[in-house]
Amino acid sequence: MKINENYKALAGNYLFSEIGKRVAAYSAAHPEKEIIRLGIGDVTQPLAAPVVEALKAASEEMGKAETFRGYGPDQGYDFLREAVQAEYALRGVSLDIDEIFIGDGAKSDSGNILDLFDTDNTVLVPDPVYPAYVDTNTMAGRRIIYAAATRADGFLPLPDSTVQADIIYICSPNNPTGAAYTKDALSAWVDYANRLGAVLLFDAAYERFITDPDVPHSIFEVEGAKECAIEFCSLSKTAGFTGTRCSYTIVPMALRRGGLSLNKMWLRRQTTKYNGAPYIVQRAAAAVFTPAGREATRQAIDYYRANAAVIAHALDEAGVWYCGGKNSPYIWMQCPGGLSSWDFFDVLLDKANVVGTPGAGFGTQGEGYFRLTAFGSAEKTRAAAQRLKETIAAL
Amino acid sequence: MKINENYKALAGNYLFSEIGKRVAAYSAAHPEKEIIRLGIGDVTQPLAAPVVEALKAASEEMGKAETFRGYGPDQGYDFLREAVQAEYALRGVSLDIDEIFIGDGAKSDSGNILDLFDTDNTVLVPDPVYPAYVDTNTMAGRRIIYAAATRADGFLPLPDSTVQADIIYICSPNNPTGAAYTKDALSAWVDYANRLGAVLLFDAAYERFITDPDVPHSIFEVEGAKECAIEFCSLSKTAGFTGTRCSYTIVPMALRRGGLSLNKMWLRRQTTKYNGAPYIVQRAAAAVFTPAGREATRQAIDYYRANAAVIAHALDEAGVWYCGGKNSPYIWMQCPGGLSSWDFFDVLLDKANVVGTPGAGFGTQGEGYFRLTAFGSAEKTRAAAQRLKETIAAL
Numbered sequence: 001m002k003i004n005e006n007y008k009a010l011a012g013n014y015l016f017s018e019i020g021k022r023v024a025a026y027s028a029a030h031p032e033k034e035i036i037r038l039g040i041g042d043v044t045q046p047l048a049a050p051v052v053e054a055l056k057a058a059s060e061e062m063g064k065a066e067t068f069r070g071y072g073p074d075q076g077y078d079f080l081r082e083a084v085q086a087e088y089a090l091r092g093v094s095l096d097i098d099e100i101f102i103g104d105g106a107k108s109d110s111g112n113i114l115d116l117f118d119t120d121n122t123v124l125v126p127d128p129v130y131p132a133y134v135d136t137n138t139m140a141g142r143r144i145i146y147a148a149a150t151r152a153d154g155f156l157p158l159p160d161s162t163v164q165a166d167i168i169y170i171c172s173p174n175n176p177t178g179a180a181y182t183k184d185a186l187s188a189w190v191d192y193a194n195r196l197g198a199v200l201l202f203d204a205a206y207e208r209f210i211t212d213p214d215v216p217h218s219i220f221e222v223e224g225a226k227e228c229a230i231e232f233c234s235l236s237k238t239a240g241f242t243g244t245r246c247s248y249t250i251v252p253m254a255l256r257r258g259g260l261s262l263n264k265m266w267l268r269r270q271t272t273k274y275n276g277a278p279y280i281v282q283r284a285a286a287a288v289f290t291p292a293g294r295e296a297t298r299q300a301i302d303y304y305r306a307n308a309a310v311i312a313h314a315l316d317e318a319g320v321w322y323c324g325g326k327n328s329p330y331i332w333m334q335c336p337g338g339l340s341s342w343d344f345f346d347v348l349l350d351k352a353n354v355v356g357t358p359g360a361g362f363g364t365q366g367e368g369y370f371r372l373t374a375f376g377s378a379e380k381t382r383a384a385a386q387r388l389k390e391t392i393a394a395l
Numbered sequence: 396m397k398i399n400e401n402y403k404a405l406a407g408n409y410l411f412s413e414i415g416k417r418v419a420a421y422s423a424a425h426p427e428k429e430i431i432r433l434g435i436g437d438v439t440q441p442l443a444a445p446v447v448e449a450l451k452a453a454s455e456e457m458g459k460a461e462t463f464r465g466y467g468p469d470q471g472y473d474f475l476r477e478a479v480q481a482e483y484a485l486r487g488v489s490l491d492i493d494e495i496f497i498g499d500g501a502k503s504d505s506g507n508i509l510d511l512f513d514t515d516n517t518v519l520v521p522d523p524v525y526p527a528y529v530d531t532n533t534m535a536g537r538r539i540i541y542a543a544a545t546r547a548d549g550f551l552p553l554p555d556s557t558v559q560a561d562i563i564y565i566c567s568p569n570n571p572t573g574a575a576y577t578k579d580a581l582s583a584w585v586d587y588a589n590r591l592g593a594v595l596l597f598d599a600a601y602e603r604f605i606t607d608p609d610v611p612h613s614i615f616e617v618e619g620a621k622e623c624a625i626e627f628c629s630l631s632k633t634a635g636f637t638g639t640r641c642s643y644t645i646v647p648m649a650l651r652r653g654g655l656s657l658n659k660m661w662l663r664r665q666t667t668k669y670n671g672a673p674y675i676v677q678r679a680a681a682a683v684f685t686p687a688g689r690e691a692t693r694q695a696i697d698y699y700r701a702n703a704a705v706i707a708h709a710l711d712e713a714g715v716w717y718c719g720g721k722n723s724p725y726i727w728m729q730c731p732g733g734l735s736s737w738d739f740f741d742v743l744l745d746k747a748n749v750v751g752t753p754g755a756g757f758g759t760q761g762e763g764y765f766r767l768t769a770f771g772s773a774e775k776t777r778a779a780a781q782r783l784k785e786t787i788a789a790l
Contacts, residue, residue: 001561001592002513003653007660042465052458055675056451062639063447069638070437104499104670111668112507115534118397135667139510166396197396243464243674244457258398265402272530273506275499278676279638280450 006141015131015361019345026349035349036384038311038372039357041175043240045303047284048296051239054287058280069279074271076102076248080282083289084248093220096253099263101270102285103247104277106205106234111136112273113201113230113249116265117167124165126157128176128362128369130203133169142167148365155179155323155332159192168193170219171203173210176362176371177332178324180215186222193228199257200229208238208301210327218250226252230262237329239288239297246277246285304329307381308374314385318392329374332359337395344370351394352387401536410526410756414740421744430744431779433706433767434752436570438635440698442679443691446634449682453675464674469666471497471643475677478684479643488615491648494658496665497680498642499672501600501629506531507668508596508625508644511660512562519560521552523571523757523764525598528564537562543760550574550718550727554587563588565614566598568605571757571766572727573719575610581617588623594652595624603633603696604703605722613645621647625657632724634683634692641672641680699724702776703769709780713787724769727754732790739765746789747782 019039027035047055061067075081081100088095103109114136123137127146137144145165149155155177170189173180181189193200202219210217218233219225231250235241251263277285287293312325315333322333335344341358348354348370359369372388374381414434422430442450456462470476476495483490498504509531518532522541532539540560544550550572565584568575576584588595597614605612614624626645630636646658672680682688707720710728717728730739736753743749743765754764767783769776 001594001652002516003655003657003660004511004513005653007511007655007663010663013663013666044460044463044465046460046463047454047457049458052454055454055457059442059447059450059454062442062450063444065439065441068439068441068635070439070635071637107670108668116399116402118399121397132667139664139667199396240463240465242466242670245670245673257396258400260398260402262398265398268402268405268408269534271408272527272534273503275502275637275640278640278673280675281673 006139033353035353036380037355039355042242045300050287050292051284054283058283072276077282080286083286091217101249102277104245106232106247109249110232115269121166123167125169128366130175158188166198168198168200173206173328178328178330180327182214183216190222190224194224202229202231204233226254246281304374310385311372314389318389331372333370335368335370336392352391354384401534428748430748431775432750434750437637440695445682445687446679449679453678467671472677475681478681486612496644497672499640501627501642504644505627510664516561518562520564523761525570561593563593563595568601568723573723573725575722577609578611585617585619589619597624597626599628621649641676699769705780709784713784726767728765730763730765731787747786749779
């Protein structure tokens with residue numbers, strides 16, 4: 001028995017455990033301090049009422065022989081795929097229903113999609129990067145190269161025509177930087193991928209935070225994307241589904257490599273290794289796309305957007321450079337006073353009792369930067385923003 | 396970009412589509428005939444009332460800020476893992492809570508576990524076999540060898556000490572044959588796996604159908620199994636969760652290969668490529684293990700067991716050899732009159748208007764055999780059993 005030796009090459013998951021350790025130590029030493037966490041990437045607003053109603057109604061259906069549902073359709077129920085199809089149509093993107101696959105999360109889908117690709121491919125990811133893109137490819141032994149993102153490009157690197165890559169990751173609006181590509185910039189990535197014959201894996205998990213009309217919600221708003229891109233989207237951030245689990249992945253019929261349709265390969269992968277999202281969850285997801293569901297989930301997004309604006313305003317007042325905060329629940333700030341990511345973490349914890357995430361944890365280009373998130377309560381976010389501003393002023 | 400060329404080696408999914416085609420053609424030619432389907436492997440009884448109540452209560456929780464749940468714990472909620480732990484304790488199996496992983500299905504888990512193993516391993520599967528064991532390994536390019544099951548061994552092959560294997564699949568009670576291993580027989584497999592240093596993947600999806608006290612519900616009832624086995628179990632058949640999706644996978648701490656803990660490798664795989672089963676589903680699953688849930692789900696199992704007994708009785712009267720039907724919802728019968736699997740399919744469809752599954756669809760050793768399932772309604776199962784008996788008598 002030979003194990004997959006690539007697991008030995010995985011870096012430890014130290015970022016959040018190290019944060020936890022430092023916060024615990026500080027709390028133990030200062031039990032009287034009220035700590036505010038702006039490090040979390042998880043939503044806090046409850047599921048919208050129409051979503052809860054859909055869950056309860058579907059649960060009732062499952063309890064009656066006449067309306068009970070067993071194994072669902074391979075790619076998800078039509079009622080949900082049609083809702084997703086209509087959502088894309090609103091953005092001018094026309095999808096065949098068989099291009100839409102319902103899953104249980106963008107993390108699952110974007111990890112599992114790698115089953116379709118040989119391990120002998122070069123993977124291009126941005127730096128800083130959502131760690132799962134790196135870890136899932138490290139597990140398979142693929143070569144990983146980085147597109148350095150910097151303050152100079154607003155943490156939105158453009159393709160380097162001298163670099164060869166086979167699999168390209170783009171997350172826009174980005175986790176962790178909050179930066180969002182314009183249509184022109186995405187078009188440059190699509191053209192680059194098509195020129196190389198690469199596959200572009202587009203993570204649209206944060207699309208619902210977009211307000212700028214020039215920032216596409218979907219890679220398929222860009223010409224040529226159907227020949228190179230796969231898109232992952234989720235209701236986790238759109239509708240607070242981090243604990244309810246539902247995603248949709250778009251694999252265009254036009255996307256072929258090595259003589260095979262990636263759509264048909266993904267269908268075969270999913271029918272062989274997956275059995276679909278729960279019926280009740282698919283009903284809940286469909287409720288998100290109804291007028292009532294749309295209105296209710298927009299309120300939660302607006303709540304987080306207001307938090308992001310509060311943090312951004314404090315940084316504006318403090319004269320600190322940042323990106324994100326607009327089109328995104330994440331604010332990516334430069335550490336003041338030339339501090340390293342972890343030194344600023346310690347200062348902020350000690351002086352402001354605010355917890356964020358050191359940018360260095362997301363890649364070498366993240367050193368000297370710091371991530372704050374807008375998923376907390378409005379009251380605590382306001383308090384944290386005030387303390388943040390004061391702490392920076394006192395440095 | 397190189398695709399995973401192994402996908403080209405996958406056999407088509409022809410079995411159920413061919414059945415569908417033949418049934419559709421017959422129905423079109425004979426619209427007046429009432430066809431009874433005993434080919435399905437999906438449950439039909441609704442979710443038990445305590446399960447539905449748990450779903451609704453958890454849905455309410457998700458709608459309130461105070462009780463909302465976002466991302467869950469990596470391996471599943473403690474309330475469910477503790478219920479699974481207590482369930483195993485009832486069988487005399489002591490598990491550490493961290494040996495228990497909650498998932499969304501035994502099919503997902505038994506497919507995804509292969510991420511932990513090198514592609515250069517030899518896989519031993521029984522023939523006939525649940526097709527996913529073969530397809531998931533074909534996708535990864537592993538060498539597959541077969542342990543032939545025959546009428547002579549009651550479709551329960553024992554290990555051949557001259558055969559080398561690295562990954563071994565055992566499903567007991569078996570899909571498709573319904574045959575279930577005794578403790579002594581499973582002990583022979585565990586000893587064989589330990590001698591080879593192989594990993595034994597044990598599929599316990601049908602354990603709830605076991606009535607025979609000598610048939611283990613878990614591979615961990617067998618001494619030495621914690622050093623070689625991983626067990627997959629699901630609520631799909633136990634509690635009608637085929638459309639609700641919840642599984643539990645046991646990876647013992649004692650199971651190490653190549654210097655690594657497979658438990659820690661699986662934890663890393665799941666935290667990187669999965670985000671857990673929905674909170675509401677985990678609450679529903681926990682309700683299955685309460686006294687009320689246990690009683691209600693037992694009633695559904697008893698209902699299917701009674702169906703299996705009706706079919707078995709008809710075959711006894713017809714003088715046809717079969718296995719399963721006891722300890723299992725599946726009946727695996729020898730085709731009467733020396734007919735091939737597909738010829739008997741056609742005869743049964745034409746003369747009895749009953750649909751089953753040709754054994755040849757599950758492997759070469761399935762030729763001349765036929766699978767019937769107990770998941771239909773009691774009334775239709777009785778009618779089908781009567782027609783089956785008459786058809787065999789008239790051959």
